[in-house]
Amino acid sequence: MSVKTILLDHGSGGLASQQLISELFLKHLDNPVLRDLEDSAVLANQEGNIVFTTDSYVVDPLFFPGGDIGKLAVHGTINDLAMRGAKPYCLSLGLILEEGLRFEELERVIISIADACREAQVPVVTGDTKVVPKGKGDKIFINTSGLGFVDKDIDISSKNAREGDLVILSGTMGDHGITIMTQRAGISVQGDLQSDTMPLHGLVAQLLRELPTAVHTLRDPTRGGVASTLNEIADISGLTIELSDEALPVRPSVRAACELLGLEPLYLANEGKCLAIVDQDHAQEALAVMRATEEGKEAAIIGRLVAGKTGRVIINTPVGGTRVVTPLHGMPLPRIC
């Protein structure tokens, strides 16, 4: 491609826009629907209820150990669909580019999106690109909206969590959040910190195939971490969630970095983990199903829903004490995803 940086012209809707579409987007993301280059994609309908979601990604830096903004945008939206039990069907891709962005950087992100879509088998079928003047954006902001289908008999929602249900976390906490934070702070810590960005629709499909009715709630603890997501579930269900400190899976390198920075892994963003609230009689079975997958091999039962003060999350500490896990108010660091 002839351009080396993104110009305002690339957002004009004229020839420069067309060039960007054909020489960059179609080159890497090509599929029959996208190739039509219409303003909307027309797609065959599928069985089941429709699931629809949207997320914008503004992570800084664009590239980080374990991933980049492109992967995050594909995985995050796929995971939002999966958390309702849906099979993801397709994505839209809305880009807001800052004038002066290096073409190479954009192409690297687009290639990463293409790879993530291919691996997840969920195509981008429609897109849009806007360019804002230098200083009015920050390199690349991405919106991915997603469309999926869920069997009419599947009903997964935060409001379905019940007293006695167990809480399963599909793997270690805080990997994404601490990776971005140490990158941003320029801190080098020992160990191999990297983002956990990963699509979870395969794990969810497996879980629902084996246990179609035992899974009451699925949530991915992204911004605000496990603590904030569980507080929301406790609020909606009107129950208390009791966590066991010793059961919480945290990678040693993440724990070390958290201690160094004075952070609590419970509040750190995850981009490849889910919380499953499961009927207590099937929780061990659900755990086994999750552990049999690559994505869920470090899954653990971390707590239980009990009667008590509505909307409260408490944690039982190893020394026999109890403390309240309050929801996050603000943010330890902005632009984590």
Add this chain to the structure above:
Amino acid sequence: MSVKTILLDHGSGGLASQQLISELFLKHLDNPVLRDLEDSAVLANQEGNIVFTTDSYVVDPLFFPGGDIGKLAVHGTINDLAMRGAKPYCLSLGLILEEGLRFEELERVIISIADACREAQVPVVTGDTKVVPKGKGDKIFINTSGLGFVDKDIDISSKNAREGDLVILSGTMGDHGITIMTQRAGISVQGDLQSDTMPLHGLVAQLLRELPTAVHTLRDPTRGGVASTLNEIADISGLTIELSDEALPVRPSVRAACELLGLEPLYLANEGKCLAIVDQDHAQEALAVMRATEEGKEAAIIGRLVAGKTGRVIINTPVGGTRVVTPLHGMPLPRIC
């Protein structure tokens, strides 16, 4: 609401985010699906093929005569669905806010979105909000993605345009583009310039009810204007499009402002107009159907598809001459929508 400006905390995923959702978004956009506050919306499926689209809106200024960024985001995405013959079903709303944005401004935009959704009867069912630090965005960027359904027998696409078809434009050209330009330039012109932002799904539904097979192509000439959109259709169909200069509808105030600024209305963005490529035997009928609607009361037949040089748009001038209408390369002014 207690906050007066948007803080980074409002994008944290914690309590501040929750507060923004309940005290602003739910307050104005409330509906049963949105109220669930899940990461994805689950919706009843409908008959027909699925139509899916996305668009980001970065218009500057946020508020302008005839509309604002919120209305534009609702109408623009509805229109992209309508241009495939779809009945719009629901929207997603992704906001990227700049730290320091005045809460009042945001609320004014959200109220405008709510009004536009109510009028169009297309609800926002899922959303996401990110906040970027001051100087890393520009007040408000909006992404709306849209979902609609189209009858399986309806096939509307740029590639369906045929030799002999007539080109109908649903109303005057350039109203949106010239309004934004004069606002941005701080130019005061005589007359009543205002954006034409308007949803067109009602007009399209009426057209397809009366003439389900005669309409071959529908496109809304937004960025790049009528000239760029027709060049794309000429390219895809492999035909020449011949326009009649005298037939092109332009409001006198728009023409005057264009003359003052040295602009050509054919290249200016429209946000409430469509181009319909219609079988020649039914074009008069289609024109009558459009003119009977409020949105299309100034519709006109502006040209014809003829054999000739592939992908060329030409215009016959009143003095008997012909000139080529080249596609726009870059942009007369960025951030028009």
